[in-house]
Amino acid sequence: RKEVEQDPGPFNVPEGATVAFNCTYSNSASQSFFWYRQDCRKEPKLLMSVYSSGNEDGRFTAQLNRASQYISLLIRDSKLSDSATYLCVVNNAGKSTFGDGTTLTVKP
Amino acid sequence: EAGVVQSPRYKIIEKKQPVAFWCNPISGHNTLYWYRQNLGQGPELLIRYENEEAVDDSQLPKDRFSAERLKGVDSTLKIQPAELGDSAVYLCASSLSQTTGYTFGSGTRLTVV
Numbered sequence: 662r663k664e665v666e667q668d669p670g671p672f673n674v675p676e677g678a679t680v681a682f683n684c685t686y687s688n689s690a691s692q693s694f695f696w697y698r699q700d701c702r703k704e705p706k707l708l709m710s711v712y713s714s715g716n717e718d719g720r721f722t723a724q725l726n727r728a729s730q731y732i733s734l735l736i737r738d739s740k741l742s743d744s745a746t747y748l749c750v751v752n753n754a755g756k757s758t759f760g761d762g763t764t765l766t767v768k769p
Numbered sequence: 770e771a772g773v774v775q776s777p778r779y780k781i782i783e784k785k786q787p788v789a790f791w792c793n794p795i796s797g798h799n800t801l802y803w804y805r806q807n808l809g810q811g812p813e814l815l816i817r818y819e820n821e822e823a824v825d826d827s828q829l830p831k832d833r834f835s836a837e838r839l840k841g842v843d844s845t846l847k848i849q850p851a852e853l854g855d856s857a858v859y860l861c862a863s864s865l866s867q868t869t870g871y872t873f874g875s876g877t878r879l880t881v882v
Contacts, residue, residue, distance in 0.1 A: 665811075693868050697870075706873070755817065755824070756814065756817065761810045
């Protein structure tokens with residue numbers, strides 16, 4: 662079993678839709694969590710950190726459930742420009758492990 | 770502020786040849802990482818530096834891969850000799866600390882033929 666697992670998708674949604682991705686992790690000692698966005702043939706870019714109380718950044722909401730060992734990313738009012746691969750990252754003692762990503766395509 | 774700078778962007782080499790990648794992290798970022806990313810997968814850590822010290826190189830294939838970070842700033846990653854399976858994107862990243870998010874460079878796309 663991988664340390665960090667994501668549904669690879671693809672998720673194909675119309676503009677304006679709400680879409681959610683989940684990510685599960687196996688190490689209960691994990692300390693910090695992030696979502697990255699990666700466009701095709703580009704490097705990953707930090708989208709947002711994930712805090713225990715949940716956090717929001719515009720149309721994006723991240724949640725952490727330590728008991729069930731998963732994090733989630735919710736995107737509201739999807740835009741065409743949200744099309745990308747979303748990578749879940751789990752950090753333990755300075756070592757970050759990436760999931761393989763979930764691909765989102767937003768269509769007109 | 771300049772981001773993480775990597776070179777070259779692309780490299781095509783024949784198997785058994787050596788290859789080197791260079792990375793200049795964001796100024797003031799003490800932590801530097803080398804990752805390898807294969808198509809359709811997430812990045813996998815090769816080595817992590819705190820200043821000039823390699824604090825995690827457990828995933829680095831030491832028979833053919835080596836890395837250094839002299840003076841705790843720039844870093845180079847070398848493969849010698851390269852194998853076909855080394856074809857991938859090699860990403861360098863830096864961060865202020867071990868628990869903050871990373872900034873990645875644009876990567877080096879290596880093709881071994």
